[in-house]
Amino acid sequence: xxxxxxxxxxxxxxxxxxxxxxxxxxxxxxxxxxxxxxxxxxxxxxxxxxxxxxxxxxxxxxxxxxxxxxxxxxxxxxxxxxxxxxxxxxxxxxxxxxxxxxxxxxxxxxxxxxxxxxxxxxxxxxxxxxxxxxxxxxxxxxxxxxxxxxxxxxxxxxxxxxxxxxxxxxxxxxxxxxxxxxxxxxxxxxxxxxxxxxxxxxxxxxxxxxxxxxxxxxxxxxxxxxxxxxxxxxxxxxxxxxxxxxxxxxxxxxxxxxxxxxxxxxxxxxxxxxxxxxxxxxxxxxxxxxxxxxxxxxxxxxxxxxxxxxxxxxxxxxxxxxxxxxxxxxxxxxxxxxxxxxxxxxxxxxxxxxxxxxxxxxxxxxxxxxxxxxxxxxxxxxxxxxxxxxxxxxxxxxxxxxxxxxxxxxxxxxxxxxxxxxxxxxxxxxxx
Numbered sequence: 001x002x003x004x005x006x007x008x009x010x011x012x013x014x015x016x017x018x019x020x021x022x023x024x025x026x027x028x029x030x031x032x033x034x035x036x037x038x039x040x041x042x043x044x045x046x047x048x049x050x051x052x053x054x055x056x057x058x059x060x061x062x063x064x065x066x067x068x069x070x071x072x073x074x075x076x077x078x079x080x081x082x083x084x085x086x087x088x089x090x091x092x093x094x095x096x097x098x099x100x101x102x103x104x105x106x107x108x109x110x111x112x113x114x115x116x117x118x119x120x121x122x123x124x125x126x127x128x129x130x131x132x133x134x135x136x137x138x139x140x141x142x143x144x145x146x147x148x149x150x151x152x153x154x155x156x157x158x159x160x161x162x163x164x165x166x167x168x169x170x171x172x173x174x175x176x177x178x179x180x181x182x183x184x185x186x187x188x189x190x191x192x193x194x195x196x197x198x199x200x201x202x203x204x205x206x207x208x209x210x211x212x213x214x215x216x217x218x219x220x221x222x223x224x225x226x227x228x229x230x231x232x233x234x235x236x237x238x239x240x241x242x243x244x245x246x247x248x249x250x251x252x253x254x255x256x257x258x259x260x261x262x263x264x265x266x267x268x269x270x271x272x273x274x275x276x277x278x279x280x281x282x283x284x285x286x287x288x289x290x291x292x293x294x295x296x297x298x299x300x301x302x303x304x305x306x307x308x309x310x311x312x313x314x315x316x317x318x319x320x321x322x323x324x325x326x327x328x329x330x331x332x333x334x335x336x337x338x339x340x341x342x343x344x345x346x347x348x349x350x351x352x353x354x355x356x357x358x359x360x361x362x363x364x365x366x367x368x369x370x371x372x373x374x375x376x377x378x379x380x381x382x383x384x385x386x387x388x389x390x391x392x393x394x395x396x397x398x399x400x401x402x403x404x405x406x407x408x409x410x411x412x413x414x415x416x417x418x419x420x421x422x423x424x425x426x427x428x429x430x431x432x
Contacts, residue, residue: 002153006041010157013037017161027169031062031162038158039065042139042151049127049162050077050086051135058086061135061166070117074110084110085124086136093133097123099146121145125159127166134166206247209240216240250379257386264305264390268414271334271343272299274306278313279332282321290326293317297334300341302411308387309411312395313343315380316407320347323405336413343409351401360397361385384409 002010017037020030035047048063048071058077077083079090088106089096098104099121101114107122114120121141126133137159139147147155216233219225225233256262279293286293302309313332320330328348335342352360360381384407385395393411 002150006150009041010154013041014157014161017165021165021168024172027165028062030165030169032064034158034162034165035062035064038139038154041154044141046140048138048140049135050074050138051127051166052079052090052133058090058135066140067117070113070119073113082106082108085122086138089124089126089136090133093126095123095125097147099123100144102144118142123147123155125155127159127163129163129167129170134163137162206244209243212240213237247379250383254379254383254386257383257390262308262387262390264308266303266305266391268301269304269306269309270299271302271309271341274310274313275332275334275343277310278317281314282317285318285321286330289321289324291321291324292329293321293332294329295332298336300334300336301414302341303414304391304393304411305387308391312384312387312409313345315384316345316409319380320345320349320405320407323347323349325349337410339413340410341413343411345407345409346404348404351403351405352397352399353401354399357397357399381407 013033017030017033020033031049035049038047039045046063046065048066049061050058051061053059056079058074058079060071060075063071074084074086077087079087081088081091082105083091084107085096085098096106098107101107101119101122102111107114114122119140120143122138124136124138127135127137137155139151139155213236216236220230220233253262275295279295283293317330317332324330324347330348331344331346333344333346335344381395381397388395388409388411391411393409396408396410397405398408399405
């Protein structure tokens with residue numbers, strides 16, 4: 001039996017192991033502590049813990065004092081009636097003592113290995129986790145040896161401690177697996193909900209122009225229209241069809257960007273040219289709404305996809321014009337900031353409350369506005385941000401209610417390109 005001093009030593013070591021478990025130390029580290037503690041209490045011994053894996057074979061959980069070559073040789077040991085001390089202990093689910101491995105029949109296939117690594121005796125005790133065997137706790141001696149009652153009591157205590165460590169590790173892994181499963185389930189539910197919302201919104205956006213096409217077509221078929229009325233109906237059909245094509249193009253572009261399938265070719269791009277193309281295209285809308293469209297700032301080069309940069313600027317300017325009241329201005333400017341270039345699109349619209357800004361990047365969300373004067377399907381800003389991110393940049397919004405909104409595109413500067421000497425400063429594109 002254990003002496004008072006030995007009981008104290010065992011309790012001290014058990015306390016240290018429990019503290020490791022409480023701090024969620026890795027299982028291998030905890031098992032090393034258990035094995036080393038037993039080796040200290042049984043001088044001259046070498047101990048190991050073997051754990052059953054999912055395939056039902058034994059793998060080393062801890063063997064700090066055994067030769068590495070020996071551990072490698074028996075790693076993957078299949079339990080059986082003649083599988084050394086450890087494999088046999090798991091097979092029969094009871095301790096196996098081989099006091100002389102040179103004569104023990106259970107070591108017949110391992111005698112050469114034992115002799116090469118100075119193993120004269122080995123006894124192994126199953127490690128039980130609740131109702132099943134999860135591994136073995138083995139003690140090796142260099143010479144023939146039969147454990148006494150004290151040694152068997154120590155092995156029993158530390159085998160139980162190893163079972164606690166294994167149970168703790170498995171419970172932690174189960175909790176993590178449940179947590180990951182919950183996260184996956186929640187993510188799937190959010191994805192399904194988002195998909196349903198997307199389909200519903202897309203259906204709503206397509207239904208309006210389709211109804212217009214149907215109505216105009218019905219008029220052409222059933223009514224005697226004047227040439228002007230007929231042309232108006234045809235123009236209405238063409239406009240509605242263009243709107244549908246625009247939505248479909250934006251949806252397809254958004255899908256390609258988010259799937260990583262959008263072809264992006266980064267090259268030095270003249271920001272001035274991208275801005276001029278966008279503002280020239282938007283000038284008729286600005287004129288129609290009596291909005292001054294202005295550009296300023298130095299001509300700079302960025303690393304971007306030429307076509308997609310024009311698309312980003314076009315979407316931002318178009319969005320600013322749609323939400324700006326008459327007799328205001330939309331200002332597009334460029335600014336160099338160290339290794340980056342910023343493109344600012346500033347309007348004098350009604351502004352957006354700060355808590356609603358993130359909703360602007362949700363597909364089809366127009367913050368409760370109907371199609372009305374603003375038009376659009378609520379995809380412009382979403383697509384602009386995704387395209388900017390695909391070009392390794394960023395798109396941010398800052399808005400103040402009653403004062404307007406500033407959209408800022410940030411892209412990597414391209415210093416190797418030769419910038420033209422002229423600038424955009426002061427150019428007015430309005431036509432009063």
